[in-house]
Amino acid sequence: DGGITQSPKYLFRKEGQNVTLSCEQNLNHDAMYWYRQDPGQGLRLIYYSQIVNDFQKGDIAEGYSVSREKKESFPLTVTSAQKNPTAFYLCASRQGGLAGELFFGEGSRLTVL
Amino acid sequence: SQQGEEDPQALSIQEGENATMNCSYKTSINNLQWYRQNSGRGLVHLILIRSNEREKHSGRLRVTLDTSKKSSSLLITASRAADTASYFCATDGGSNYKLTFGKGTLLTVNP
Numbered sequence: 570d571g572g573i574t575q576s577p578k579y580l581f582r583k584e585g586q587n588v589t590l591s592c593e594q595n596l597n598h599d600a601m602y603w604y605r606q607d608p609g610q611g612l613r614l615i616y617y618s619q620i621v622n623d624f625q626k627g628d629i630a631e632g633y634s635v636s637r638e639k640k641e642s643f644p645l646t647v648t649s650a651q652k653n654p655t656a657f658y659l660c661a662s663r664q665g666g667l668a669g670e671l672f673f674g675e676g677s678r679l680t681v682l
Numbered sequence: 683s684q685q686g687e688e689d690p691q692a693l694s695i696q697e698g699e700n701a702t703m704n705c706s707y708k709t710s711i712n713n714l715q716w717y718r719q720n721s722g723r724g725l726v727h728l729i730l731i732r733s734n735e736r737e738k739h740s741g742r743l744r745v746t747l748d749t750s751k752k753s754s755s756l757l758i759t760a761s762r763a764a765d766t767a768s769y770f771c772a773t774d775g776g777s778n779y780k781l782t783f784g785k786g787t788l789l790t791v792n793p
Contacts, residue, residue, distance in 0.1 A: 573724075600779055611686075611770060611785040612725075619779050627780070659724055670715060671772075671781060673724035 571596045575660050575674035582647075582654070582681050590645045590677045592660035599664060601643035602671065605629060606657040615658075618643055647679060655681045686714075686771040686784035694790040701758040703787040705771030706751075714747055715772045715781070716756050725770065728756075763793045 573594045604612040614627030618637040632651025658677045663669035689704045713732045717725040731738045731747045738745045744757040768786040
């Protein structure tokens with residue numbers, strides 16, 4: 570079945586460590602997104618990519634990095650520079666254009682110990 | 683920055699009742715979308731309404747859009763316990779690619 574796969578679902582990290590969250594889609598979508606969600610909060614955009622080998626910062630990009638080497642993959646690295654990384658991370662994709670709905674993965678919950 | 687803001691933050695109703703959630707936004711849009719999120723899960727797209735549309739239906743969902751007031755409402759009729767979830771509106775702010783979400787309305791439907 571087509572969809573978006575995020576891994577791992579749960580991740581624990583010690584302070585000072587970088588971690589990489591995986592996001593893979595087989596929907597042949599051009600655009601991919603990373604959002605962060607904190608308890609009781611909406612989604613805040615970290616990074617997005619409209620096309621392979623291109624990406625833009627969202628509203629809260631500091632302390633995060635991404636790459637888009639393949640159309641189907643958009644990994645997110647949470648670096649040690651991110652001050653408060655404990656959160657629920659959601660990856661999404663869409664075909665693009667004005668009318669595209671977002672398709673979300675099931676999320677990755679990162680906890681910094 | 684939060685483009686859309688949902689109201690109320692939380693809503694508790696009995697099964698069979700209707701639930702209405704509102705969304706206000708700040709800038710011009712091409713379209714507005716509503717999503718649903720079950721606890722600890724990803725978001726699921728419910729409905730999209732374009733800026734030149736005033737009302738749209740999908741099953742038990744009815745969405746309205748008033749661009750002059752920069753607001754939208756989501757009505758769920760004859761609610762069920764399975765409708766318990768958080769509901770978010772998302773706007774594109776006129777951008778082709780960037781969607782901005784509100785903080786959501788937590789709907790609880792009591793059996």
